[in-house]
Amino acid sequence: MPETVSTKKRRIAIPLGYTVIFFALIGLAAAVYMAAGLGAKLLDKSALYEEYTHFIEPLANLDPMPFEDITTADPDTIIEACVMAAFEAKKAAEDEFEEDEMGRTILPQTDVEQQCRRLFGTDFELEHRGFRGFEYSEDQKCYHMPPSGYMRIFIPKVVRSEHREDVTTLYVDYYSNEWLVGNSENQQAAAKQMEYTLRGKKGKEVISAVKLGEVTE
Numbered sequence: 001m002p003e004t005v006s007t008k009k010r011r012i013a014i015p016l017g018y019t020v021i022f023f024a025l026i027g028l029a030a031a032v033y034m035a036a037g038l039g040a041k042l043l044d045k046s047a048l049y050e051e052y053t054h055f056i057e058p059l060a061n062l063d064p065m066p067f068e069d070i071t072t073a074d075p076d077t078i079i080e081a082c083v084m085a086a087f088e089a090k091k092a093a094e095d096e097f098e099e100d101e102m103g104r105t106i107l108p109q110t111d112v113e114q115q116c117r118r119l120f121g122t123d124f125e126l127e128h129r130g131f132r133g134f135e136y137s138e139d140q141k142c143y144h145m146p147p148s149g150y151m152r153i154f155i156p157k158v159v160r161s162e163h164r165e166d167v168t169t170l171y172v173d174y175y176s177n178e179w180l181v182g183n184s185e186n187q188q189a190a191a192k193q194m195e196y197t198l199r200g201k202k203g204k205e206v207i208s209a210v211k212l213g214e215v216t217e
Contacts, residue, residue, distance in 0.1 A: 048161070049157075049158040049159065049160075049161065050158075052158045052161065052170050052198075053156055053157055053158045053172075055119075055205075056156060056158070056170065056172065056196050056207060057156055058081040058082070058084040058085035058088065058115070058119065059077070059078075059081040059119065059207060059210075060154065060156035060172060060174070060194070060196070061081075061084065061152040061153060061154065061155070061156065062077050062080055062081055062084075062152075062153055063153040063154050063174070064077045064078075064081075064210055065077070065210075066194075066209075066210050066211045066212055067209060067210055068209050068211070069208065069209060070120050070121075070124050070207065070208055070209075071124070073210075075127060076131040076132060078116075078120070078126070079112075079126065079127075079128070079129070079131050079134075080131055080132065080134070080150065081119065082112045082113075082115045082116040082119065082126060083107060083112055083115075083134060083143055083145070083150075084150055085115035085118070085119060086107050086111040086112045086114070086115045087105070087107060087145065087149075087150075089111070089115060090107070090111065100144055102144075103147050104135075104144040104145055104146055104147065105144070105145040105147075105149075106140075106142050106143070106144060106145075107142060107143045107145060108141065108142050109128060109141040109142055109143070110141075112126070112128075112143060113126060118206075119206060119207055120206050120207055120208075121199075121200070121206035121208075133146045133148070134146065152177060154174040154175060154176065154177075154191065155174070155175045155176070155177065156172045156173070156174060156175075156194075157172065157173045157174075157175065157190075158170050158171070158172050158173075159171055159172070159173050159193075166199055166200055166201055167197065167198070167199055168197070168198040168199075168205060169195055169196070169197055169198075170195065170196040170197075170198065171193060171195055171213055172193060172194045172195070172196055172213070173190035173192075173193050174190055174191050174192050174193065174194060175188060175190055175191065176188070176191055192212070192213070193213035193214045194210060194211070194212060194213050195210070195211050195212070195213045196209070196210055197209035197210070197211075
C-alpha cells in the first residue's frame with residue numbers, strides 16, 4: 001500500500017517531537033543545576049557574612065568612632081572590645097568565671113591580650129587600664145567586670161563584602177537593640193551603615209580601619 005502524505009508527516013513528526021522533548025529536558029536540567037548552584041552560592045555567602053559578623057561584633061557592638069588606623073582608634077573602645085571578646089569566648093567555651101568579693105567577674109589580662117591579637121593583630125599593643133566602670137588590677141593582672149556587664153549599643157550585620165588581594169571591606173548594617181529581641185531587618189531599617197577594613201589572608205584577617213558608610217534615611 002503506497003505511503004500517503006499524512007503518514008509521511010507522522011513519521012517525521014514523531015522523531016521531531018522526541019527531539020524537542022529531549023532538548024526541553026536538557027534545558028530543564030540545566031536550569032535546575034544553575035538554580036542549585038546559585039542557591040549554594042547564596043548559602044555560602046550567608047555563612048561567610050555570619051562569620052564576619054561574629055568576628056567584628058565585639059567592636060561593632062560598641063559603635064566605635066571611625067578610624068583610619070588602629071593606632072588612632074579610641075583606646076577605651078578598643079580595650080572594651082577586647083574585654084568583651086574575652087568574656088564571650090570564655091562563655092562560649094562554658095568555662096567557669098571567677099568573681100571577686102564584690103561579685104564582679106574577673107577576666108585575666110592574658111585572655112584579653114589573646115583577643116586583642118585575634119581582633120587587631122600582633123603589631124598593636126594594648127595599654128591596660130580601667131574604663132567605663134571596669135577596674136583593672138595591675139597587681140593581679142586582670143579586669144573586674146561590674147555585675148551590670150557591658151551594653152551593646154548596636155547589633156551589626158554584614159550585608160556585603162569586597163576582597164582585593166589581602167584587603168577585605170565589609171559593609172555592615174547597624175540595628176538598634178530591639179532587632180535582637182525578635183524584629184527583623186524587614187521590619188526595622190538599619191540605623192546606619194559602616195565599612196570595616198580587614199587586612200591579612202583569609203583566616204588571619206584583623207581589623208585595621210572603620211569608616212562611615214552610606215547614610216540611611
